[in-house]
Amino acid sequence: MPIDYLPILVMVVVVVAFAAIALTLSSLTGPRHPTAAKLEPYESGMPPFGSARRRISIKYYLTAVLFILFDIEIIFFYPWAVLFRQLKLFGLVEMGVFVLILLIGYVYVWRKGGFNWD
């Protein structure tokens, strides 16, 4: 029912109102001393240099894709680890199959030279 979502609407209104009030008040009442250092995009960071549209080696792309591939798999280990005792042998075998398939992918990437930088 739409009425059930009323609290969410109330919260949205409160959040928007709070942000608007806080920003308006601080800009009206706060002191203002602009200096060169303060006007930089990142106050304590590195000064930006060069164009942001530099060419970047395509090798980073492969690295990033491989990272995502093998990193995402870790997510599946967490629920499995939490429920390991309840899943018993079934869970162990299933995870074994899963890891084996991953390992084949790893061997494939390795043998194809996916980890070589040069």
Next chain:
Amino acid sequence: MPILVPDINLRIIAPALIVTVTAIVVLLGELVTPAERKRWLGYLSIAGLVVAAFAAFSLWGANASGFSGMVVADNFGLFLTLTIALSAALSILLSIPFIHAHEIDQGEYYVLLLASVAGMIVMATATDLIVIFLGLELLSLPLYILAAFQREDTRSLEAGIKYFLLGAFSSAFFLYGIALVFGATGTTNLAKIAASLAQSAGSPMLSIGVGLLMVGFAFKVALVPFHWWTPDVYDGAPTTVTAFMSVAVKAAAFGAFFRTFQFALPALALDWRAVAAVLAVLTMTLGNVAALLQSNVKRMLAYSSIAHAGYILIALVAMSANGLSSALFYLLAYTVTNLGAFGAVIALSDGARERLEIKDFAGAAREHPLVALALTICLLSLAGFPPFAGFVGKFLIFGAAVETGWAWLAVIGVLNSLVSVYFYLRPVVQMYMSEPAEGWSGIRVAPLVALALLIAVISVIALGVFPAPAIALAAGGLIR
């Protein structure tokens, strides 16, 4: 809280499992196979498909479901599984010499093709919207790569990118449709959706969700007005990939389309049959009229595949047992016929140089009478001439439509078939009635291509002359 482990029933997903394992073995084989023996990976893939087909056949009539009602092995799904395995095996037969001639013979080609087949089988046997989506993605992702497999060819890359972008877009539609259907009925299981609809007539939310599901399916099977990607992708992709895509994706996606709409949503208040009828008319008409204007064979066959999707949609509109079996028969007939047509086009190519313009076919009958005859038979079958498979398929579909009171739709289908005769016969006229073009001498048809062509043509004639056994198999394919 105890964990609910779903009932693991590996037997009913054996065909998909066998194909997956074959894909993994071929992937490992690719690492150890020297370049000149890559064709053995193709033979290995075919062997895996044959074993998967036997597994599907041994399940015939089992009507078992598993994984908490998410996957089913009913005759409908198994018939489609066999059709998909056949189309993949024939495509690989065509591919082995083709990818060698084009210097793209890598084992990954077969791995991707098999992965796509696994997705198709999952999609055809799934009884849960989430699993259907899983199959849809698994079949699509490898195809995006396969479409761009000729990496040196910008048109192939363009095909891959276009297919990927529009495919991802349609997946989003489909997923949003699932979300809305889930919101309206509280389940993604097709049987439970049907049960929930039997109690209440549905809500606007459900209607919108069903509409989005239809858009998602329409993208995949290329129904007008969701067909724009088809000519460019079919034209740019390697010819063997086009051949495979044009038949197998249709079989899998139409399988899930029928299962979702005819099985889960017959009681929906919104009359989706009227929508589907309009889509069918648009698809048939635009596909055939656009095919009239093509001078390139691949583009012509692309528009013809759009038109054929329209014919099959008539069977869904009929929404009867006969409609279902006629669609299954039509998908099988279309599979062998279209693969035969593409096989003949591949057979007439000169190494890496393909003849894709219709005028290039001039005089082919004098140099290659058998290939020309095979192409003629397949094109006549696509046009719906007796005694070929396409005729029986059209006859069954139009019959199912007339039976259920959609005679006007059948009439439009027949009129469209008449229009299609013109463009299907243009290459035939070129082959038989024109002076030979240059460069025919010295072309050898690869034995594997000849074998695939032979299997396809024999099937086209057999299904046309003795359709009864296949019709009986298809008629047993009631959705469970």
